[in-house]
Amino acid sequence: MSDGNRAGAGGDAHGDETPVALITGAASGIGAATATALADRGWRVYATDIEMPLPEELRERCTCRELDVTDAEQCERVVEEIVDETGRIDALVNNAGYAVPGPIEDVDPEDARRQFDVLVHGVGTLCRAVLPEMRxxxxxxxxxxxxxxxMSTVPGVGTYCAGKAALESLTDALRIELRDTGVDVSLVEPAWVDTGFADGARERLDGDRTDAYGDTYAALDRGWVLEGGPLAADPEAVAERIVAAATTASPRARYPVGTFAHFVRWTHILPARLQDPIQRWFGRVSITANRLYQRLGGLP
Incomplete structure (x- = not known):
C-alpha cells in the first residue's frame, strides 16, 4: 500500500478508497505545487483560493472551489460539499497567507488585523470544520x-511574524489536544520561498513612512528581507515536505525546509543581545548582497 493510500485508509460511504485533500491558497506557489504533488500521488484534491478561476493546469487535475478562509460560513459549506461528494476528508493543508510589511509603528491596525484573520483565525475555522469528520x-x-x-522575527515584517508565531502556538496546542484521536497535526516551516509573495508584500508598502525607519525600509525595498534572494527555496521543495506530513505513517511535529530554515529556526535559542544584531545585520548586508547578485545576472 502506498503512503498516499495509507493516510486515507478506512473507506467511506461511497466505497471509494481515494484519499481526499483540501488545500487553501492553491492559486500559485506552495499551494499549487502541493495540489499538483498530491494529485500525482492519486489523491482527489480540492484546490481552493479566494482568487478564481485557478490556473488551467489545476482545473484539469483538481476540483477547484472559491474559498475565503475568513468567511466561516463559506468554510463550513465547502467542507460539507467535499464530504457530501466524497464521503471523507483525509488531509487539510492550511496554506493561505500574505504579508503586510512595514515597521510596527507604520502598519495600519486594520491591515494587521485582516492579515491575522487569514494566518490564524482562518486556520482555526477550517480545523473546526474538518475535525468532526476526521474524528x-x-x-x-x-x-x-x-x-x-x-520563531525568529525580522524587522519590517513584525506583524507577519506575529501571525506565524500565533499559528505555531495554535498548532502545538491542537496537536496535543488531538493526541490518540488518529488525527495528526504538523507544521511546515520554510524560510523564504521563490513565489510571488515578495511582490505582493511590496505592493502593500504604500503608506506613510516614518523617517526613523530608513534602514528598515531600505532592506524591504532593496534587500532580501521579503524574498530571500538565492536563499529562497523552490515551492516544490516545500510541497514535498507537506506531502510527507500528509502521507507518512508517523508524521513529525515540524518540518523545516532547507538548510537556512534550520539555521534561522535555531537562532531563537540565542539571547536577545545576540539575536538583535544578527537581524539588523542581515537587513543591511542583504542590500549590498542583492545589488551584487543582480550585477552578476542573478547567478548563484
Whole structure:
C-alpha cells in the first residue's frame, strides 16, 4: 500500500478508497505545487483560493472551489460539499497567507488585523470544520504552513511574524489536544520561498513612512528581507515536505525546509543581545548582497 493510500485508509460511504485533500491558497506557489504533488500521488484534491478561476493546469487535475478562509460560513459549506461528494476528508493543508510589511509603528491596525484573520483565525475555522469528520473516521492530517519567522522575527515584517508565531502556538496546542484521536497535526516551516509573495508584500508598502525607519525600509525595498534572494527555496521543495506530513505513517511535529530554515529556526535559542544584531545585520548586508547578485545576472 502506498503512503498516499495509507493516510486515507478506512473507506467511506461511497466505497471509494481515494484519499481526499483540501488545500487553501492553491492559486500559485506552495499551494499549487502541493495540489499538483498530491494529485500525482492519486489523491482527489480540492484546490481552493479566494482568487478564481485557478490556473488551467489545476482545473484539469483538481476540483477547484472559491474559498475565503475568513468567511466561516463559506468554510463550513465547502467542507460539507467535499464530504457530501466524497464521503471523507483525509488531509487539510492550511496554506493561505500574505504579508503586510512595514515597521510596527507604520502598519495600519486594520491591515494587521485582516492579515491575522487569514494566518490564524482562518486556520482555526477550517480545523473546526474538518475535525468532526476526521474524528469520526478515526484518522486525518492537518498540515499548517508556517514559517521560521514565527520563531525568529525580522524587522519590517513584525506583524507577519506575529501571525506565524500565533499559528505555531495554535498548532502545538491542537496537536496535543488531538493526541490518540488518529488525527495528526504538523507544521511546515520554510524560510523564504521563490513565489510571488515578495511582490505582493511590496505592493502593500504604500503608506506613510516614518523617517526613523530608513534602514528598515531600505532592506524591504532593496534587500532580501521579503524574498530571500538565492536563499529562497523552490515551492516544490516545500510541497514535498507537506506531502510527507500528509502521507507518512508517523508524521513529525515540524518540518523545516532547507538548510537556512534550520539555521534561522535555531537562532531563537540565542539571547536577545545576540539575536538583535544578527537581524539588523542581515537587513543591511542583504542590500549590498542583492545589488551584487543582480550585477552578476542573478547567478548563484
Amino acid at each position: 469520526a473516521a478515526g484518522h486525518g492530517r492537518i498540515v499548517n504552513v508556517s514559517s521560521v519567522l514565527g
